[in-house]
Amino acid sequence: MQNQDLSADQVRDFRALAGMIIPASAVYDVPGADDDKIFDDILRNLERDRDDIRRALSHLAAIGGAAFADLEPDHRADATKAFREVGGAPLAALVRVVLLCYYRDDRVMRSLGQEARAPFPRGHVVEQGDWSLLDPVRARPPMYRTVD
Amino acid sequence: MLDKVDVLIVGSGASGAAVAWSLADTRMRIVCLEQGDWVKPTDYPSNGRDWEARLFSDFAINPNRRARPTDYPINDANSPIKVVNFNGVGGSTIMYTAHFPRMHPSDFKVRTLDGVADDWPVDYATLEPYFAENDRMMGVSGLAGDPAYPPHQPPMPPLPLGKSGARFGKAMNQLGWHWWPSDSTIATSDYEGRARCINLGHCTPGCAQGAKASTDITYWPHAIRAGVELRTMCRVREVTVDASGMASGVIYYDAEGKEQFQPAEVVILACNGVGTPRLMLNSVSAKFPNGIANSSGLVGKNLMFHPYAQTYGYVDEPLDGNHGPPLCLWSQEFYETDRKRDFVRGYTFQFGRGVGAIMEAIISSNAGRLPWGDDHHSVYRKLLNHRISLSAICEDLPEEHNRVTLDPDLKDSSGIPAPKLDYTISANSLKMMDHGIARAKEVLAAAGASNIAVESPILNGGWHLLGTARMGTDPERSVVNEWGRCHDVKNLFIVDGSIWVTSGGVNPTSTIQALALYIADSIKQRLANLFD
Numbered sequence: 001m002q003n004q005d006l007s008a009d010q011v012r013d014f015r016a017l018a019g020m021i022i023p024a025s026a027v028y029d030v031p032g033a034d035d036d037k038i039f040d041d042i043l044r045n046l047e048r049d050r051d052d053i054r055r056a057l058s059h060l061a062a063i064g065g066a067a068f069a070d071l072e073p074d075h076r077a078d079a080t081k082a083f084r085e086v087g088g089a090p091l092a093a094l095v096r097v098v099l100l101c102y103y104r105d106d107r108v109m110r111s112l113g114q115e116a117r118a119p120f121p122r123g124h125v126v127e128q129g130d131w132s133l134l135d136p137v138r139a140r141p142p143m144y145r146t147v148d
Numbered sequence: 149m150l151d152k153v154d155v156l157i158v159g160s161g162a163s164g165a166a167v168a169w170s171l172a173d174t175r176m177r178i179v180c181l182e183q184g185d186w187v188k189p190t191d192y193p194s195n196g197r198d199w200e201a202r203l204f205s206d207f208a209i210n211p212n213r214r215a216r217p218t219d220y221p222i223n224d225a226n227s228p229i230k231v232v233n234f235n236g237v238g239g240s241t242i243m244y245t246a247h248f249p250r251m252h253p254s255d256f257k258v259r260t261l262d263g264v265a266d267d268w269p270v271d272y273a274t275l276e277p278y279f280a281e282n283d284r285m286m287g288v289s290g291l292a293g294d295p296a297y298p299p300h301q302p303p304m305p306p307l308p309l310g311k312s313g314a315r316f317g318k319a320m321n322q323l324g325w326h327w328w329p330s331d332s333t334i335a336t337s338d339y340e341g342r343a344r345c346i347n348l349g350h351c352t353p354g355c356a357q358g359a360k361a362s363t364d365i366t367y368w369p370h371a372i373r374a375g376v377e378l379r380t381m382c383r384v385r386e387v388t389v390d391a392s393g394m395a396s397g398v399i400y401y402d403a404e405g406k407e408q409f410q411p412a413e414v415v416i417l418a419c420n421g422v423g424t425p426r427l428m429l430n431s432v433s434a435k436f437p438n439g440i441a442n443s444s445g446l447v448g449k450n451l452m453f454h455p456y457a458q459t460y461g462y463v464d465e466p467l468d469g470n471h472g473p474p475l476c477l478w479s480q481e482f483y484e485t486d487r488k489r490d491f492v493r494g495y496t497f498q499f500g501r502g503v504g505a506i507m508e509a510i511i512s513s514n515a516g517r518l519p520w521g522d523d524h525h526s527v528y529r530k531l532l533n534h535r536i537s538l539s540a541i542c543e544d545l546p547e548e549h550n551r552v553t554l555d556p557d558l559k560d561s562s563g564i565p566a567p568k569l570d571y572t573i574s575a576n577s578l579k580m581m582d583h584g585i586a587r588a589k590e591v592l593a594a595a596g597a598s599n600i601a602v603e604s605p606i607l608n609g610g611w612h613l614l615g616t617a618r619m620g621t622d623p624e625r626s627v628v629n630e631w632g633r634c635h636d637v638k639n640l641f642i643v644d645g646s647i648w649v650t651s652g653g654v655n656p657t658s659t660i661q662a663l664a665l666y667i668a669d670s671i672k673q674r675l676a677n678l679f680d
Contacts (some may be wrong), residue, residue, distance in 0.1 A: 001601030022521045023483040028473040028525045047205050048213065079519070093516060100201045111531060114223050114355040116503060120356040123472035129309025137326060140295040145254040145261065147271065 003043045011056040013068040015039050016062065020080055028044045030111045035103045041101040050095060052093035071097050149410050153177045154165030156398060156412035158384050158427065160184075161239015162657050163643040164418030165371065165662035166282065170668035172374035172674065176341040178372045179410065180376060181400055183383040184218040184236030186364065190293055192354035199350050200506035201318040207353035209233070209243055210608050218381070218558035220567075224610070227571035229453050231422060231610040237380060238364035242658065244611065245352055246360045247498060248288055248331040249654035250279050250662070253298065255486060258545075258650050262485050262492045262644040269621050269630035270666065272298070278362050278662040278669070282353065283331075285663070286361040287339040290331035296480035304336045307345070309470040312536055314499045316477055319594035325481040329659065330498070331658070334360035334473050342364075349470040350504070360473075371605045382408075382679055383562050385638065386431040386457040394679070395640045397452030401562045414671075414678070416641045418664070421451065421613030424646040426567040427532045427554045428617065441617075441634035446627050448553055450546035450615040452651040455573050457581035457604035459588035460500070461597030462530065469533035471506035482540075482587065483653055495653040496586070500537035508532050536597050539606070540584025542577050543653040546615050573605060583607070612656050619648035631670035632663070642661075643667050 003011055019034030031038060046053055060068050063086075064079040071079060082092065102108060106116040154176035158163050189195075193202040208214040209232040212221055218235045234243035253272035258265050276298075283302060290302030304647055306329035309317065313329075320327040335342045336353065345359035358365055372378060373582050374442035388409070390396040397411035417424045425448035432439035439447050479497035503511070512518035512531050555568040564603070573581075581604050592600055620626025622633035628647050634640040643664040645656055652659070671678060 022524050023522060025522070028529075045201065048215070081281045086521075096510055096512055098205065098466075098508055099513060100204065100603055102199065103505040104201065105249060105507050109505070112505065112529070116197075118196050119348040119350055121194075121346075123348050124221055126308045126310040126347045126472035128467055129311075129314040130316075131309070131596070133309075133314065133321060134291075134328070136324075136326060137295065138293055140326065142298075143295050143480070143484070144252050144297055144302050147253045147257045147261070 001040060001043060002077065003046070005046055006054065006057065009061070010054070013047050013057055014053070016076070017080070018112035019043065019057040020076070021095060021098055022102055030108050030110050033098050033106070038102055038105050041105070042097055045097060047070055048051060049093040049097050052090040055098065056087060056094040059083065059090065149411065152411040152413065153179045154412070155179070155416060156410055156490045157416045157418055157421070158398065159239060159418035159423065159644065160237045160363065160368065160378060161418060161420065162241050162363060162660050163343070164239070164416070165367035166285070166661045167416055167643045167662040168376045169285070169367040169371040169374070170665050171671065172376050174326060174672060175260045175375070175571050178376045180378045181382040181398070182378060182380050183239055183386055184234075187242055187354060187379045189356050189358060192356040194348040194350045194356045195352060200504045203353060205559065209352065217561060220564070221558055223555045223558050223568040226612070227569045228607070229455060229571065229605050229610045229612065230608050230660045231569070232608055233420060234611070237368060237378065238362035240611070241362040242354050242364070243352060243657070244335040244657060246473065247476060247477050247655045248286070248333050248477070248560045248658045249496065250331070251652040252483065253660045255650065255652040259437060260343070260569070261488040264492050265650045266620065268404050269619055270663075275659070275662045275666055276528060278665040279658065279673070280363050281665055282378070282658065282661045285325040286333045286343060286366050287335050288333055288432070288562060289336040290332050291329045294328040296328065296483065302331055303341060306330070307332055307334060307336060307473055307556045308500060309476065310472050312467040313476050313499065314536070315467070315595050316499045316591070319591050320479060322594045323422040323590060325479060327477055330476055330478045332473065332476070333533050335359045335361070347472040347475065349472055351473045383560070383564070387427065387440050388431070389433050389440065389637065393637065395440070395637050405562070407609060412652050414639045414641065416643055418644045421616045421645040422567050422569070424642060424644055425616040426554065429554050430472065430565055431663060436636070441627060441636040441640055443629055443636050444624055444643055445456060447626070449548045450618055451552055451569065451571055451613070451646065452544040452546055452549040452615040453571065454544055454612045454651055454653070455542045455577050455581055456539045456609040457542065457584045457588070457602070458537060458539040459585050459600065459602050460535055461600040462534040463536055463595065463597050464534070466533040467502055467536060467552065468504040472499050472501050474501065476501060482583065489583060491576045491583065493545065493653065494541040494581070495580055495584050497538050497540055497584070500539065502535050505630065508535065517599070517601075526572065530540060536592065536595055538588050538591060540581060540588065541653055541655065542580045542584065544577055544651045546650060547574060547575060552616050583677065612626050612645065612651070614645040614648040615650050617642050617650050619647040620649065630641050632667035641667060641671070
């Protein structure tokens with residue numbers, strides 16, 4: 001995958017990190033955030049966070065001492081742990097973009113029991129509820145201060 | 149030069165729209181300049197699958213994040229609360245929750261009742277007919293009989309309780325505390341051309357259904373039909389004055405970026421509590437070297453926000469999540485001053501229904517609740533749609549060091565100096581917030597919630613921009629008089645939240661609009677001697 005805002009190494013590192021943030025799960029039958037479709041969505045939606053994400057990935061590479069995607073599993077886990085402690089706002093922005101794209105994927109939404117659709121035009125049903133719950137409040141005397 | 153108009157309004161939001169509509173029946177030539185554009189129903193995020201993601205891009209609530217060409221930057225680095233607004237026809241009524249409480253009678257008499265700040269030069273009784281008229285124009289849903297308020301009758305029935313509302317209601321009854329369905333400008337039945345709410349659930353950044361009232365679909369169609377001209381994409385740089393010190397018009401940049409001068413007999417500012425002082429401070433002349441109508445030195449000072457203290461938790465059963473308008477109940481159990489507490493004044497609780505899938509993931513990730521790795525999925529499934537929250541919206545008292553000034557470096561895309569905020573939360577407000585958090589934890593416990601967390605203040609919680617050109621009868625202690633006219637410039641009026649003397653502890657839009665209608669009526673009654 002390519003992205004005009006990130007280098008090829010940064011794209012590989014980003015994808016590896018996304019898969020560590022949200023891995024695939026056979027239990028819940030969901031892909032990870034490094035899934036082809038989801039990660040492509042991530043790369044297309046860097047938008048206002050692109051600078052922070054570039055900073056975060058540079059920081060991650062510096063912590064790992066090499067391309068994050070090429071690290072051995074143990075070394076990768078250590079680098080991830082260290083990155084989470086010091087990543088700050090750029091890391092938060094990176095994670096936000098991952099979550100923004102992951103939690104609108106049709107497969108993920110179906111696994112969560114959510115309808116994979118826009119809210120409009122069908123909307124949703126919200127139950128009226130039991131309005132007799134208000135009876136004790138209705139019985140209260142006025143509680144606002146009078147000023148005259 | 150453009151033809152002179154009788155009335156020039158700057159800003160088309162909550163107050164600008166109301167005053168334009170009210171003045172239209174005078175048959176004067178009225179023009180409103182709006183720096184943003186019309187927003188079409190098909191533009192709103194709830195039309196698409198990316199509806200939550202757009203809360204972080206072109207419909208972000210913070211203008212610095214949103215950064216549309218129609219937005220202006222705000223230096224809010226020296227404030228723990230960041231500004232929320234929207235620039236477009238309808239202003240920030242596009243970007244609000246539609247929670248629509250009125251101020252209380254006591255809110256206008258804080259000096260008399262509690263010995264703090266100042267009394268307002270108007271009172272609830274004076275504004276009551278304007279509240280009612282505004283309820284009708286905006287289309288308010290709610291339930292009559294709330295013991296926390298003087299009697300009034302919302303024109304539509306209340307929003308549904310839903311699962312979360314019922315759970316809160318039971319908890320509040322268990323504690324013996326007040327709660328009531330909120331007055332809201334979300335239509336619960338078809339109303340004046342607006343379709344009823346179908347629970348799109350993503351109300352804050354605009355309603356694709358048109359159920360949520362924003363002034364582009366309430367006041368503006370009536371005002372335009374009555375002859376008011378609304379010019380969009382027009383960014384006002386300054387209010388000009390003539391040799392006698394009267395406002396002569398405004399200089400603005402039109403949609404093509406061309407500088408224009410619009411002369412006017414009367415100028416009305418309706419740009420909110422940050423935009424209005426910014427414009428006034430940018431309006432420098434020999435007569436007003438410190439900004440127009442600023443002989444008191446109070447333009448930009450006394451900024452009030454309403455600090456929000458939010459407390460939330462998670463319950464075992466799935467609730468409403470993002471389905472339905474986010475706010476449907478309030479409590480004013482702790483609204484009025486109680487001398488037994490260690491603070492004066494009080495707050496409203498507003499109860500939150502829930503959030504969507506992405507918001508839950510982001511909030512919980514930021515809070516450290518949602519892990520990375522294999523446990524991510526199991527933990528997330530215990531959070532989504534299980535959230536229940538309430539926020540204390542705390543009365544912020546006026547303090548002159550809380551202020552809007554002009555940033556020496558930051559400018560908008562037209563080169564106009566941007567506003568800079570300096571704001572701290574007062575000791576009184578902090579005590580009030582702590583009280584609200586403690587009570588909220590009791591409510592959440594009674595509601596069966598666990599995993600309790602707090603966000604206080606809500607960082608992006610600067611919805612309410614108040615107090616920066618306050619009203620009063622003393623020209624040395626206020627900017628406008630008791631009917632919105634600047635003491636220093638007798639054909640310059642302000643109708644937005646800038647003129648508030650104190651903030652109350654409620655969402656302000658209802659009272660802002662009632663005040664705007666009251667000022668418009670005051671102008672109409674004085675047309676023969678308006679400048680005396």
